[in-house]
């Protein structure tokens with residue numbers, strides 16, 4: 451068993467001129483045994499600090515971190531049964547791969563040398579680096595160094611893996627290959643893992659559960675699909691999904707959302723869900739917008755194609771409600787088979803089942 455819990459965890463740094471920086475602000479979440487949790491958010495939101503507090507590399511200002519109910523706060527990093535993999539790999543340059551992988555076991559256990567050698571060889575074979583054991587890190591490619599760093603963590607058989615952007619130094623192709631390998635490995639080993647990234651594709655494809663941070667505060671914890679389909683607030687809605695969700699500031703007038711360029715009629719049910727607030731944001735994902743040559747339904751809008759961005763099997767089509775002047779641009783993501791051209795008038799269908807509505811001032815999702 452390895453269930454990790456963070457309760458009201460806060461980290462305050464003091465900068466050079468004595469002012470406080472709240473890097474992590476009252477964060478609470480848990481990771482079940484064997485779960486792969488991805489901690490995601492923009493640069494500076496507190497991801498690494500959170501991970502470093504779990505590892506014991508950073509003190510906790512307040513709150514509790516526990517593993518299977520045992521408080522970890524105050525315990526030395528080497529006594530936490532946790533292995534961390536860093537973005538920079540942090541391999542010892544003067545040691546061979548064999549020595550790098552053995553080092554942790556030699557330091558933290560009284561395992562006999564031949565047993566250490568057997569485990570290192572076995573793990574190296576599993577990671578596809580069995581023939582590199584005599585090389586030093588400087589003689590390895592980035593991808594090979596990453597495998598060594600992972601192998602070094604795996605060979606210790608820790609209760610928890612912490613990974614801080616482990617793939618970000620690799621090129622796109624290797625990154626996607628390693629992503630699949632890591633997922634398979636974690637499934638096979640079943641080790642509880644926290645994986646930090648600012649890359650939402652990694653978050654969506656790898657996670658059992660995503661925790662989204664912004665400005666030190668936890669915004670939402672859920673499965674990738676929950677965060678995609680039911681974002682808790684404007685931040686999550688804008689962060690998850692590529693291209694980002696389109697947002698329109700609107701005013702609720704009776705059973706309509708009124709924007710400068712259009713009016714969006716609501717069903718009774720949706721109108722009731724948003725009835726307490728007048729200043730709202732209407733959100734629609736680019737992939738939920740349908741483009742058609744004609745249509746005059748209540749959720750069909752006359753627009754003009756501004757720019758077409760071909761993506762291969764898909765097109766991102768930037769649209770405007772009118773020509774020139776102060777018109778809002780929004781984006782639809784359509785099949786690459788559908789042909790549209792800049793300047794072409796086109797009808798955008800925005801289905802009510804796909805819309806999101808947020809409170810403008812709090813950002814909270816109302817529907």
Ligand code: ATP
Pocket residue numbers: 463464465471472473491492493494495496497498499500648
């Ligand atoms: P990135 O994706 O860029 O690595 P991050 O989400 O991991 O960012 P952190 O490195 O956790 O963010 O930093 C969170 C905040 O804490 C930032 O404002 C950062 O400047 C600040 N911070 C981090 N470490 C320290 C430190 N040792 N002293 C002072 N401030 C720090």
